[in-house]
Amino acid sequence: MGDTFAPSEEGACLGRSVTSWTSGSGLSPACSRARRWRPCAPSSGSRGRRATRFSNAYKDCGVSAFTDRSRRPYRQANRLPPQLEAAIIRLKREYPGWGAPKIREKLRRQSTAPHLPAISTVHAVLDRHGLVHRRRRRRPAVRGTALSRPTDPNTLWCADYKGEFMLGNRRYCYPLTITDFASRYLLTCEALSTTQEQFAFTVFERTFKEFGLPHAIRTDNGVPFASAHALYGLSKLAVWWLRLRH
Numbered sequence: 001m002g003d004t005f006a007p008s009e010e011g012a013c014l015g016r017s018v019t020s021w022t023s024g025s026g027l028s029p030a031c032s033r034a035r036r037w038r039p040c041a042p043s044s045g046s047r048g049r050r051a052t053r054f055s056n057a058y059k060d061c062g063v064s065a066f067t068d069r070s071r072r073p074y075r076q077a078n079r080l081p082p083q084l085e086a087a088i089i090r091l092k093r094e095y096p097g098w099g100a101p102k103i104r105e106k107l108r109r110q111s112t113a114p115h116l117p118a119i120s121t122v123h124a125v126l127d128r129h130g131l132v133h134r135r136r137r138r139r140p141a142v143r144g145t146a147l148s149r150p151t152d153p154n155t156l157w158c159a160d161y162k163g164e165f166m167l168g169n170r171r172y173c174y175p176l177t178i179t180d181f182a183s184r185y186l187l188t189c190e191a192l193s194t195t196q197e198q199f200a201f202t203v204f205e206r207t208f209k210e211f212g213l214p215h216a217i218r219t220d221n222g223v224p225f226a227s228a229h230a231l232y233g234l235s236k237l238a239v240w241w242l243r244l245r246h
Helices: 009-023 029-034 046-066 082-094 100-110 119-128 197-211 236-245
Strands: 156-161 172-180 186-192 216-218
Touching: 082 100, 082 119, 100 119, 172 197, 186 197, 197 236
Parallel strands: 156 216
Antiparallel strands: 156 172, 172 186
């Protein structure tokens, strides 16, 4: 019935109590003071049935019958049959380059069982037997470009959202600022209700019409200036800037 453990002091005292009860000599003084066992007649209800069960267990297994035992069930209803698990391991060793999806498809063609294990179950079997080799993800090294320091106006602009703050109407304000790097001139400071790119388009379009197009625009990697899931990290706003220059 699973793993067993060494008899505890309580289990040993319980064993001595059962021995005394079955022999009719009564409890030992130590066990009586501890009040760990109260022998009673088999006809005295649940305690009597419990006493009889302990007595029979002691006759069969001795003191080890009172040790702690594993609570793991004898049978698991959803456990994979050993024959099917062996077939999964055999296919993996026969085709080392196959993963769980291909092995399950091979089982589906070969096996006549009504229920086949899921792909995750096949992967768990392979992992349990050490047949899965985990690959370390190599993140591409990102190299930043050298920051230029132009001295002529309208060569480099800097755009950024200067944080958000809550207004008196419980709504947040996102101020978008556009400055010239060389002259430190504040070109635009627009209070927006969100950082969505559709509102930034309008602000930049108005600023371009008033001050012209710069040679470059410096921003951070936040929304809406960049996108982590897009090609080369370019957002729609950044692609629009590139098309204006070319």
